[in-house]
Amino acid sequence: MTMADDTQRSGHVPTLADVARAARVSSATVSRCLNEPHRVTRQTRERVMRVVRELGYAPNFGARALAARRTDTFGAVIPTMDNAIFARGLQAFQEEMGRHGITLLVASSSYDPGLEQEQIRNLAARGVDGVMLIGHDRPEDSYRLLQRRGVPYVVTWSHDPSQPHPSIGFDNRKAMMALMEQVIRLGHRHVGLLSGVRYGNDRARLRAEGVAESMQRAGIAADNLTTVEARYSIDAGAAGFAQLMQRRPRPTVVVCGNDVLAAGALRQARAMGLNVPGDVSITGFDDIDLAEIVTPGLTTVHVPHRQMGRGAAEILMKLRDGQDPVPPVELKASILWRESLGAAP
Amino acid sequence: MTMADDTQRSGHVPTLADVARAARVSSATVSRCLNEPHRVTRQTRERVMRVVRELGYAPNFGARALAARRTDTFGAVIPTMDNAIFARGLQAFQEEMGRHGITLLVASSSYDPGLEQEQIRNLAARGVDGVMLIGHDRPEDSYRLLQRRGVPYVVTWSHDPSQPHPSIGFDNRKAMMALMEQVIRLGHRHVGLLSGVRYGNDRARLRAEGVAESMQRAGIAADNLTTVEARYSIDAGAAGFAQLMQRRPRPTVVVCGNDVLAAGALRQARAMGLNVPGDVSITGFDDIDLAEIVTPGLTTVHVPHRQMGRGAAEILMKLRDGQDPVPPVELKASILWRESLGAAP
DNA sequence: TTGTACGCGTTATCAC
DNA sequence: GTGATAACGCGTACAA
Numbered sequence: 001m002t003m004a005d006d007t008q009r010s011g012h013v014p015t016l017a018d019v020a021r022a023a024r025v026s027s028a029t030v031s032r033c034l035n036e037p038h039r040v041t042r043q044t045r046e047r048v049m050r051v052v053r054e055l056g057y058a059p060n061f062g063a064r065a066l067a068a069r070r071t072d073t074f075g076a077v078i079p080t081m082d083n084a085i086f087a088r089g090l091q092a093f094q095e096e097m098g099r100h101g102i103t104l105l106v107a108s109s110s111y112d113p114g115l116e117q118e119q120i121r122n123l124a125a126r127g128v129d130g131v132m133l134i135g136h137d138r139p140e141d142s143y144r145l146l147q148r149r150g151v152p153y154v155v156t157w158s159h160d161p162s163q164p165h166p167s168i169g170f171d172n173r174k175a176m177m178a179l180m181e182q183v184i185r186l187g188h189r190h191v192g193l194l195s196g197v198r199y200g201n202d203r204a205r206l207r208a209e210g211v212a213e214s215m216q217r218a219g220i221a222a223d224n225l226t227t228v229e230a231r232y233s234i235d236a237g238a239a240g241f242a243q244l245m246q247r248r249p250r251p252t253v254v255v256c257g258n259d260v261l262a263a264g265a266l267r268q269a270r271a272m273g274l275n276v277p278g279d280v281s282i283t284g285f286d287d288i289d290l291a292e293i294v295t296p297g298l299t300t301v302h303v304p305h306r307q308m309g310r311g312a313a314e315i316l317m318k319l320r321d322g323q324d325p326v327p328p329v330e331l332k333a334s335i336l337w338r339e340s341l342g343a344a345p
Numbered sequence: 346m347t348m349a350d351d352t353q354r355s356g357h358v359p360t361l362a363d364v365a366r367a368a369r370v371s372s373a374t375v376s377r378c379l380n381e382p383h384r385v386t387r388q389t390r391e392r393v394m395r396v397v398r399e400l401g402y403a404p405n406f407g408a409r410a411l412a413a414r415r416t417d418t419f420g421a422v423i424p425t426m427d428n429a430i431f432a433r434g435l436q437a438f439q440e441e442m443g444r445h446g447i448t449l450l451v452a453s454s455s456y457d458p459g460l461e462q463e464q465i466r467n468l469a470a471r472g473v474d475g476v477m478l479i480g481h482d483r484p485e486d487s488y489r490l491l492q493r494r495g496v497p498y499v500v501t502w503s504h505d506p507s508q509p510h511p512s513i514g515f516d517n518r519k520a521m522m523a524l525m526e527q528v529i530r531l532g533h534r535h536v537g538l539l540s541g542v543r544y545g546n547d548r549a550r551l552r553a554e555g556v557a558e559s560m561q562r563a564g565i566a567a568d569n570l571t572t573v574e575a576r577y578s579i580d581a582g583a584a585g586f587a588q589l590m591q592r593r594p595r596p597t598v599v600v601c602g603n604d605v606l607a608a609g610a611l612r613q614a615r616a617m618g619l620n621v622p623g624d625v626s627i628t629g630f631d632d633i634d635l636a637e638i639v640t641p642g643l644t645t646v647h648v649p650h651r652q653m654g655r656g657a658a659e660i661l662m663k664l665r666d667g668q669d670p671v672p673p674v675e676l677k678a679s680i681l682w683r684e685s686l687g688a689a690p
Numbered sequence: 691t692t693g694t695a696c697g698c699g700t701t702a703t704c705a706c
Numbered sequence: 707g708t709g710a711t712a713a714c715g716c717g718t719a720c721a722a
Contacts, residue, residue, distance in 0.1 A: 063698070
């Protein structure tokens with residue numbers, strides 16, 4: 001019989017009433033001590049708080065939410081926790097929330113719109129005071145669900161003024177076009193696009209559109225662009241790169257929809273004995289840690305992750321406090337030059 | 346005035362009573378339709394469910410938890426979301442939970458024991474039916490808090506039979522010693538240890554102890570080991586590596602407490618014009634994606650992330666269902682050979 | 691099979 | 707400043 005067996009389960013979780021009884025006050029006074037300490041005399045307050053500590057009391061969240069109709073909790077639904085893309089932005093989001101005494105609930109959707117809707121419903125049922133969403137593309141029902149329950153939300157990672165939702169993000173298409181301008185300037189005319197899955201993902205979709213539009217504007221035949229779609233993983237990136245390299249004429253540059261795919265492409269290039277950027281150039285998107293650490297370093301699009309997270313928190317709090325409407329905020333993404341993009345061979 | 350302005354907030358969130366009224370049944374019947382559909386005739390069930398959809402009803406979580414004294418929610422407190430270490434294990438944990446209709450709540454502690462306790466308290470107050478914890482090292486109070494409230498928990502990422510807590514993990518010390526055996530066999534006698542922060546982190550502590558013990562067993566003077574501690578980031582790893590390289594005689598190998606530090610070490614080695622493993626060897630720990638993608642590939646300790654996550658879920662469910670005690674589960678970690686570890690120069 | 695009625699633990703509105 | 711007490715929305719004996 002170990003210690004854990006003795007104590008893992010116990011009889012009774014202390015309630016407000018237990019504290020009140022032990023401190024010889026009413027439950028209302030205990031509640032006040034916890035929520036509005038200044039409305040209680042120091043003497044009783046100290047007595048109550050001592051009992052709170054002794055009993056190890058913690059308020060029951062469900063009951064509190066039920067009575068106060070407010071949870072001081074915000075939610076975020078992100079496509080995946082399995083990588084670093086959203087981590088930094090989320091961290092900033094959380095830090096800003098923490099400063100205001102708000103807790104963050106995180107759910108992940110595995111890039112599945114149906115699952116995302118379920119997660120949104122779950123967060124709403126949990127009474128979150130606001131929700132942060134990634135990207136605009138999702139069933140109208142998902143938005144309606146939040147609107148109907150009066151839960152404020154903010155869309156991030158994408159700026160698209162045509163969308164009628166509060167948002168903060170950057171223009172994925174424009175950012176990709178800025179990168180493509182450099183690619184074309186360096187003489188590349190045969191382009192392989194290693195895109196993320198576009199269905200239900202406006203970031204991936206807009207980035208891909210940016211590539212095509214840039215080529216069109218430069219007067220390069222659409223036929224010179226080959227696109228392969230890959231799910232979000234290094235292995236899928238490697239496989240996609242191998243596929244692109246079979247195209248004739250072979251692309252002189254592989255533009256990737258994100259850094260993870262680019263890392264996979266880099267690995268595959270090495271495995272195929274291809275020099276980067278000597279034989280083929282590779283570009284990324286996002287500027288996560290990975291982009292700096294690979295060899296050669298990835299030329300990529302730097303995304304203002306932290307600024308986005310902090311801004312999203314601010315917007316959500318304005319919305320919660322009744323400020324409405326809040327206009328979309330556009331952030332800038334910039335090109336980060338490293339070594340993986342060079343002149344066309 | 347955009348669409349969002351019109352609909353962002355609405356009047357009334359539908360309740361069980363609303364559904365009952367619209368469907369012309371009692372609230373009890375609606376509740377049954379949602380929770381025990383088989384105890385209701387098909388006819389009324391279909392009528393009720395249609396109203397549920399029409400009204401966009403979702404049960405109020407707080408109220409449900411309050412009445413049922415059960416949330417079908419498990420929690421996990423991880424040190425950080427900012428990297429991939431815990432992501433894979435957590436994903437497996439979540440998948441297993443999902444199969445059983447359980448939702449996961451994730452909180453992060455920023456490697457701060459105080460903050461971790463606050464998060465544990467928060468999860469407990471939210472009524473989670475179980476909690477997954479990383480590592481054993483934390484104030485006794487944190488455990489007591491859970492025990493007192495009768496919330497089952499499981500410790501992961503670390504196996505230590507001397508600890509009286511349900512757990513699943515691997516022996517961090519033993520794993521590091523297995524790696525060190527190879528390091529020493531390759532002729533290394535001057536070792537730099539780039540350790541993670543050990544305070545409140547038994548994984549980092551035990552890994553560091555493993556290095557020291559291996560050297561002692563091999564009869565190598567303790568003086569031949571230089572230790573530098575670095576917080577969890579690539580930059581800190583790079584700085585720590587630079588510091589270790591100033592030691593005379595210079596270490597022929599830098600053993601890192603995790604892959605992220607090793608990646609930083611690798612970057613710094615390149616910046617200093619040092620060949621790896623020709624001039625100096627570097628090893629990692631964890632085997633995250635990064636370890637495979639850097640150049641040269643990291644020789645590291647492969648950790649059974651997914652197995653750990655899945656196992657943790659199973660243990661937690663047993664505990665919740667009253668099975669007690671559940672003995673600690675030990676998993677195996679293995680050495681993964683890549684290119685960054687070579688013979689001593 | 692369905693309905694009635696109570697309790698879950700907290701906050702908020704009153705009196706005092 | 708403090709104490710009763712009525713919600714809050716749901717689950718569940720128990721009765722019908």
